[in-house]
Amino acid sequence: MKIDRIETTLYQVPLPTPIQAASTAVMHAFDLVMVRVADSDGATGCGYTVMHAGQGAGAAVLVEKNFTPLTLGEDPRCIERIWANLWRTHHYVGRGGLVSFALAALDTALWDLRGRTLGEPLWRLLGGYSPKVRAYAGNIDLNFPVPELLDGASRSLAAGFKSIKMRLGKPTLREDVARVEAMRSHLGADIELMSDANEAWRPDQAIRAFRALQPYDLVWIEEPLRPDDYAGYAHLRANGGIPIAAGENLHTLAEFNNLMTAGGVDFPEPDLTTCGGITVWMKIAHLAQAHGLPVTSHGAHEVHVHLLAAAPNASYLEVHGFGLEQYMAQRLTIDEGYAIAPDRPGHGIEFDFDALAVHQQ
Numbered sequence: 001m002k003i004d005r006i007e008t009t010l011y012q013v014p015l016p017t018p019i020q021a022a023s024t025a026v027m028h029a030f031d032l033v034m035v036r037v038a039d040s041d042g043a044t045g046c047g048y049t050v051m052h053a054g055q056g057a058g059a060a061v062l063v064e065k066n067f068t069p070l071t072l073g074e075d076p077r078c079i080e081r082i083w084a085n086l087w088r089t090h091h092y093v094g095r096g097g098l099v100s101f102a103l104a105a106l107d108t109a110l111w112d113l114r115g116r117t118l119g120e121p122l123w124r125l126l127g128g129y130s131p132k133v134r135a136y137a138g139n140i141d142l143n144f145p146v147p148e149l150l151d152g153a154s155r156s157l158a159a160g161f162k163s164i165k166m167r168l169g170k171p172t173l174r175e176d177v178a179r180v181e182a183m184r185s186h187l188g189a190d191i192e193l194m195s196d197a198n199e200a201w202r203p204d205q206a207i208r209a210f211r212a213l214q215p216y217d218l219v220w221i222e223e224p225l226r227p228d229d230y231a232g233y234a235h236l237r238a239n240g241g242i243p244i245a246a247g248e249n250l251h252t253l254a255e256f257n258n259l260m261t262a263g264g265v266d267f268p269e270p271d272l273t274t275c276g277g278i279t280v281w282m283k284i285a286h287l288a289q290a291h292g293l294p295v296t297s298h299g300a301h302e303v304h305v306h307l308l309a310a311a312p313n314a315s316y317l318e319v320h321g322f323g324l325e326q327y328m329a330q331r332l333t334i335d336e337g338y339a340i341a342p343d344r345p346g347h348g349i350e351f352d353f354d355a356l357a358v359h360q361q
């Protein structure tokens with residue numbers, strides 16, 4: 001069995017509603033790098049990575065010009081070997097960054113192909129723990145005025161969620177606190193509320209923010225500081241009084257090891273599309289387990305639901321607001337606060353490539 005064909009396509013997909021985080025301008029679209037693989041028996045798999053608009057071309061070229069010639073002819077069942085070869089040969093310009101994004105798309109396609117070949121859904125193929133994964137709606141954005149924020153939360157509750165995330169990082173702490181207070185009183189005491197600062201604060205500002213937000217029973221505050229300030233995270237975790245989530249901006253297993261070893265995180269949050277794919281995501285989940293920590297996810301919820309369903313230390317699935325589901329044949333099932341990993345082989349996503357074609361770059 002050999003890898004016969006690798007096709008890479010770059011899309012720029014418009015967002016249904018423009019969204020904003022403290023670390024970005026208002027986003028109107030995102031780049032999608034899609035990789036499709038086929039083996040000599042005719043089996044296929046697809047994987048993808050997601051980047052900010054205008055940033056996907058480099059990852060697409062890496063897969064097409066660098067990874068494809070090194071991967072054609074390899075045995076698709078030996079994913080670790082393929083991954084290690086691409087990592088090693090791109091070590092000098094890689095060890096994270098774009099190389100991790102590009103690897104993610106190809107790695108996911110190989111795992112999907114493996115699952116489809118065996119007739120097994122990824123969640124069972126990767127270990128099989130429980131298809132029911134606690135999920136939260138992560139579509140509550142910094143650019144929304146308070147009434148829109150609360151309306152969005154109400155829509156998420158009506159859709160079956162019991163946990164909601166909102167963004168922090170307004171120009172003043174007073175405004176952030178007022179928004180959290182409005183959300184908490186809108187939700188009542190029984191709905192879980194997460195928050196995400198998207199690197200908005202210096203360490204001194206973060207400590208003040210954590211203390212001001214303590215009355216609102218937050219499950220976590222995500223990315224309060226720039227992502228590689230491991231000592232800052234550890235200090236904040238020891239002194240802030242609110243659990244910390246982080247990881248969407250860490251792109252290697254080693255970076256997660258640094259953060260966990262520093263004692264800087266309560267909810268490690270790897271994103272398979274930014275950390276090198278499913279192969280690395282599962283290692284980060286097991287590393288978290290060894291540290292006595294849960295694992296959560298960021299973005300790409302249709303694939304992450306399988307990975308969390310394979311992890312005994314799964315905590316929450318982020319159901320992200322990028323809206324890729326309108327290009328997929330099936331929607332993720334949300335029931336009474338839980339997402340259900342499907343039993344379809346591989347990741348089980350059937351993309352509508354005709355609908356995507358109008359966004360091809």
Ligand SMILES: [Mg+2]
Pocket residue numbers: 196198222223248298
């Ligand atoms: Mg985040």
